[in-house]
Amino acid sequence: MSVATIADGGSPSIWNAAHDVDARRPRSRQTQLGASDTVCGRRAAYILHRVTPTDSPDKRAAILGTYIHDGLLESARTEYGWLVERSVQDDLIRGHVDVVQLDAATASALPARYRPAMPADVLTVEDVKTKSTYMWDRILRYGATTAELRQVHLYAGALFEAGFENIPGQRYLSRLGPLDIKRLRFRFINRDSGQEHIQEIDFDPQRAAEAQWWVERVREASDPEDMPRDFNGPGLDTICDYCPFRSKCWPGTAPGVPEQTQLIHDDADRAQALADYVKGHELVSEGDRIKKFARKKLDRSPAGIYGPNKLSWRGGNDEEKDDVEGMVDLHEVAGIPVPMKPDADRMAKNLKAAGLPVPRRKTGRKTPAVISIAPA
Ligand code: SF4
Structure with missing residues (x-):
């Protein structure tokens, strides 16, 4: 997956500039584990062991996500006074929390000029995620993934145990000490439509401890290859297709x-x-059976919302297909020669009907291997 270096028309692609800028971002150069690196145990281990990335995946979608993410957070900061992109660090991870909304009691410990205009009802840690339309239905139905939940629990756990990192620009926040986080919020933004979807859960210190244990396990691995892969590899999991360690993790096989x-x-x-x-x-057979039975039952149900699902119908219109005779007439009227392509199916049928063999020749390609499994 390489990025075009020349755009249509011969001008240098603007994505070259965007990739160069992205590569200089502190997050791109950071070798310490960030919570966003904890999506896969093997990948986190490569980063911790400072293994040089072997692949340069196309990052255009991710870069667009970063632009939207940064723009929205900056607006929330200037308009709502939310604490955005504040730094946390504990023994295990280092990174920036998208949003922290202080409650009134916690905010009252800050100098007056730093207090938010509208404190939250409870101390809330928020993660803003941009998603494509392709992923949107899955987000609405299932919400955050296991890896996303782990990431936000790691940040919230660091705030719960240590508070904000003590660095210039946020020392007044670090003086608050450990924070009594009560709520976690995911704010999903559809990159294509702008649609917004909120998922909230209570902060659970036990789940934060489990996320921390996950990172400890990665840190204990003496060799990244000892860590299990959390995904099924190229061609099956997109995260592997776009992983900077793809070739290292899945060394090349024959073409x-x-x-x-x-x-x-x-x-x-x-x-x-x-x-x-x-x-x-x-599982597929059983799932298919359940689905077909439900489909038959629903055949006369009107569109609407039933429980957690919305039913709608498409189709039901008069079907159309190309009118070959009409096309021939129009060709003749316009003086365009009617294509006379041989019809292979018809010719094979004619030869079989006449008792003659259908000639075959090799194409130079191989037929796909089809697996066949039967009880031994
Ligand atoms: S290729 Fe997939 S399994 Fe391997 S490190 Fe990357 S994300 Fe993990």
């Missing part, structure tokens, strides 16, 4: 051979993979 084949070492691995395949097949 056209999936990287995942390296996970099979012996017949025991094969037996397990076959069992997984059969199990997956059973």
Whole structure:
């Protein structure tokens, strides 16, 4: 995945500039673990061991997300007086919390000029996430991922135990000491439509401790390769397709051979993979059966909101297809020659009907391997 260096028309692509600026961001150069690096155990271990990234994935979508994120947070800071992008650090991680909203009691400990105009009802840590339309339904239905929950718990846990980092520009905040965080909030923004979706959960120190334990496990790994991969690899999980350590984590195989084949070492691995395949097949069959039964039942239900789901219908219009005779007439009227492409299907049928063999020739390509599994 490389970024075009020349835009259409021959001018240098503006993305070259954007990538260069992004590479100079402190976050891009930071080698210490940030909470946003904790999406995958293996990847976090590569970062902690200062392994040089092996890949340069296309970061255009991520850069757009950063622009939107920064613009929204800056507006929240100037208009609402929210604390944005404030630094936290504990023994395990270092990073910036998107938003902290102080409650009135905590804010009263600040010098008057730093108190927010509208304190929150409870001390809240907020994470702003931009998402594409492609991901939006999943966000509305399932909310934050496990990795996103881990990330916000790490930040909130650091504030809960240590408070804000004591650095210039926020010493008045660090003097507040450990903060009694009560609520976590995800604010999802659709990158394409601007739609906004909020998910709130209570802060749970136990879950923060679990997130910290996860980081400790990464830190204890003497070799990054000892850490399990949290994703299924290139072609299956987008996070791997865009991972800067993709080639290191999944060393190259022969062209056209999936990287995942390296996970099979012996017949025991094969037996397990076959069992997984059969199990997956059973789940799909059962899921399909449930879905088809529900679909039949819903056939006459009007659109509307029922419980947690919204029902709507598309289609039901008169179907149209190309009118070949009309096209021939128009070709003749316009003086355009009517294409006379041989019809291979029709010719094969004619030859079979006449008892003649259908000639075949090799294309130079291989047919895809189709797996077949039956009880042994
Ligand atoms: S390629 Fe995937 S599994 Fe490997 S480190 Fe990156 S995100 Fe993790």
